[in-house]
Amino acid sequence: MKEISLTIAVLLVSFATITAQPQLEKGNLLLGGTSTVALSGSISSELMSLGFIKIKYKYGSDSAEDAYKLTSYNFLPKAGYFVIDNLAAGLQAVVSGYTEKDLEYDETYKERTVGIGPFVRYYYPLDKFYPFAEAELLFGTIRESWYDDDEKTPFGMVGIMVGAALPLGDNVTLDAAAGYLRSSMKNTDPETEEKVFFITSGFSFRIGFTIYL
């Protein structure tokens, strides 16, 4: 872990020596990928991906047998607008789905996550890098169906981060941010019909790219 931290630190210092100035002025756009750190699930690493995958099982030297057919997609856009100089506000969204069909028993499991929410980021631009503070909210539902059961789980997420953006050119920064995230998913106990919340909370650190147009 220490070696990884050192490598990242060296990379950050190297990037800091590249001088270029993304525009943080009113009227510009900010683009990125929505972070999914605090949400569990198989959400891929691209801004968008769509896959039609077949899973086969192979035992020893036997020939491979078809086991499952998967369809998965995700779309994780984040876009903002500089409403005044140094202050961007916008929306982030998570749209992901997963369908798994058991080819032996002809049963299908489906999961779909849809979430959207606002974020606001304020930059305090210095000479070589731009410290920032960001607040974000995300609300949505996870819908699962299995056999004849269909379950809807609403969720909410809130995050407060502080970070620094290192310019990599006229319209890209490498962002490192640390902060506190909390997500909550609401279910109903089928036996007691009481509301049950599944809460995830804690510290998060993340690095990603932000685009300015």
Added chain:
Amino acid sequence: MKSRLFTITAALLVACGAMAQPPQLEKGNIMLGVTSSASMEGSWGSDLMSLGIMRTKYTSGSDSFNEHKARSFSLIPKGGYFIMDNLSAGLQALFTRSSLQHVDSEGKWTSTSSAIGPWVRYYYPLEELYPFAELEVLAGTCVEKEPTSGPEPDVYRYSLFSTGLSLGVAVPLGDMLTFDIMAGYLRSVWKNKSDMEGEEYDFSEIYSGPVIRMGFIVFL
């Protein structure tokens, strides 16, 4: 789904209109991105690197129960170098570790995956777009440990070998940035040794099929 794809295509055309100076595809330049995890299972998020030190719990009324400590780390870098004009080659890597431990228990579930592999991409630059072809290979391991009632956890070891061939288009969004759309065929094989009635044998789980992906690439 079709209407979504049309919307995305329309957004791309608008983005094309916002084009600035094209990125340089010349020998000596560097490319940076994020490793694709489209055809592999896992919760690796959308960031180049992420670290979470979280707690999870259930609450019902004023009661809270089943509290766990959850730790996760992922690093999914992809870097390349233009070894000649229009041809870049490099490495992509994936390192993830996650753990889950009940607050009142010693036992901890952990999963550690690491993989690395080369990729090569050839651009055929046109005036406004850069079509490209990309070949990628990723090899690595995954180790899962599950607590048991005894002192030693159950350990499951898997090896991963993934290959992909994609065709795509890069849309310049500035002098150091492209927005990439690519479609291709990916195949991942997870292998482990299984035990059935005392006899050990090789077990493979094979994921294969077409994948469409979109992302950003940074040129330095």
